[in-house]
Every structure is written in C-alpha cells, then in structure tokens.
Amino acid sequence: SQQGEEDPQALSIQEGENATMNCSYKTSINNLQWYRQNSGRGLVHLILIRSNEREKHSGRLRVTLDTSKKSSSLLITASRAADTASYFCATGEGAGNKLTFGGGTRVLVKP
Amino acid sequence: DTGVSQDPRHKITKRGQNVTFRCDPISEHNRLYWYRQTLGQGPEFLTYFQNEAQLEKSRLLSDRFSAERPKGSFSTLEIQRTEQGDSAMYLCASSYDRGRGKLFFGSGTQLSVL
Numbered sequence: 001s002q003q004g005e006e007d008p009q010a011l012s013i014q015e016g017e018n019a020t021m022n023c024s025y026k027t028s029i030n031n032l033q034w035y036r037q038n039s040g041r042g043l044v045h046l047i048l049i050r051s052n053e054r055e056k057h058s059g060r061l062r063v064t065l066d067t068s069k070k071s072s073s074l075l076i077t078a079s080r081a082a083d084t085a086s087y088f089c090a091t092g093e094g095a096g097n098k099l100t101f102g103g104g105t106r107v108l109v110k111p
Numbered sequence: 112d113t114g115v116s117q118d119p120r121h122k123i124t125k126r127g128q129n130v131t132f133r134c135d136p137i138s139e140h141n142r143l144y145w146y147r148q149t150l151g152q153g154p155e156f157l158t159y160f161q162n163e164a165q166l167e168k169s170r171l172l173s174d175r176f177s178a179e180r181p182k183g184s185f186s187t188l189e190i191q192r193t194e195q196g197d198s199a200m201y202l203c204a205s206s207y208d209r210g211r212g213k214l215f216f217g218s219g220t221q222l223s224v225l
Contacts (some may be wrong), residue, residue, distance in 0.1 A: 031212050042115070042202055042216035043154070088153050097212040098144070098167060101153035 006089060006105040014110050019076040021105040023089030024069075031092040032065055033099065034074050036085045043088065046074075079109045113137070115217035117203050123223045124193055131189045132220045136205030143186050144214065145178055146202040147171070154202055160186060193224045 007022045023032070031050045035043040049056045049065045049072070056063045062075040076083055086106045090099040116135045124130050136143050141162050146154035157176070158168045162183035175193075180186040190197055200221050204214040 033212065033214075035214075035216075040219075040221075042218045043204075043214075044216070045213045048213055090153075092212045097206070098156055098159055099212075099214060100156060101146075103151075103153045 006087070006102045008105060009103070010106045010108070012108045012110065013079055015079060015081055017079055019079050019083070019107055019109070021074050021087055021107070023072045023074070023102055025072075025089075025091045025100075025102075026070065027091075027093065029067075029091040029093060030097060032063075032072050033090045033092065034061075034063060034072075035088045035090060035101075037088065037104070038085050046087075076107075079107075081109050081111045083107060084109045115203055115205050115215050117201075117217035117220050119220055120218065121221045121223075123225065125225050126193060126195060128193055129189065129191045130193060130222065131187055132201055132203075132222075134186045134188070134203030134205075134217060136185070136203070137215055140205035140207045140215070141183065142206045142208070143180055144204045144206075145186070145188050146204065148200040148202055148219070149198075157188075190222075193222075195224050198222055198224045 005024050031048050033048045034046045037043045047058045047063050049063050060077045065072045086104045088101050088104045090101045118133045143160045145157040148154040156169050157172050158178050160180040163180050175191045178188045200219045202219045204216045206214050
C-alpha cells in the first residue's frame, strides 16, 4: 500500500513558471523525501526534510513539511523543459528507513 | 561511485517461467532495497537487506518471490512461475547507515510476462 498521495496527479506549465505539488501521508515519519523519475528510468533523490524541520531549500527547490497536517509541498521555481518528469514523495519509517512512496505527480514543462 | 546497476534492463518471458534479476549496489552501501513499480504508480516496497540479512519483506511478496544478498554485496531477485500480473519495473536501491535515509536507485529491470 502507498502511504503518500500526491496532488495534482498531473501538471502542465510553461517554461519559467513555478510548479507546486503536494503530498499527504498517514502515519508518523522520520523524514520525508522527494524524488524525480524520468520516463523509464530509476528515481533520483532531490531533497530530504526531517520530521522536526518545517522548510528546506535546494537550488530551485523548496520543500515544506507540516507534521500536524501530515502534508508536504514541493515547489520548483523558474521551471525548465528538463524538469519534465514524475515527482514522488516518500516517507521514511522505522530503523531501516524503508521508504513508502506516493503515486506521483507527472509534470510537463512546455518550452 | 559507479552507481547502482541492474541487469538485465529488459526481460520478456512466458507465463510460468522463472526469472532472476541482479542488482549491484554502490560498493560501500550496506543497505539494499527492492521495489516494484507498475505504470503510472509509485514504487512499492518489496524487501530490504542490511548487509546479508533480509530484515523485512512486504506482504506483497508472495512465496514465488525470493531475494538473496550473499556476502552482503550484490543481490538477486527471483520470481518463480511468473504470472502476467508480475509485469512491472523492478527497482533496486541502496543506501548506507549514515546516508540519512537517502536512497540511490538503479535504472530498473522492466519485466514483461506474456
């Protein structure tokens, strides 16, 4: 079963615009991570935010975490055509930090 | 750092046949994970190793699935008596204790069961 649910399921924007996607989860977590997946490829880690953090930045990425609402958001600023991909949130649980992934948001950035 | 490698990249098999996939993690990583991903969905956890010990298996992993990690290095995932519902991308990932939970994924093995 998947813990996280991303919203929206798909997003189409023009190059230069910002893209925002949200993730909701159900249980207590150690951390929440965002990954990107290009079509037919493996996942690439983007950013990790710990349960005691509220906001984190990495380049054009901004992640927020609200543990009271069990939700997170990923903002990609000034999007580029190369940002076209599926984006997944994943929650880390337990000693081995097994990740549970959501269903993903498919982002299309039009040039 | 040569990354996580998986072999083969694609496998087409007939229903009822056995298949085996291999994953070579990043050399200093002691944790290795297998996930399965179907089209349009997120990856689903199958199993996880710390060194050579298989510490957790998903209830999704039927008796037809078995995974090994001899000597705590590469891992194999075998599916016996494949069914059409086994068609999916099988992803391997690795990490290390001090990696703060970040997983490094391979490119996956795409299995098609005809």
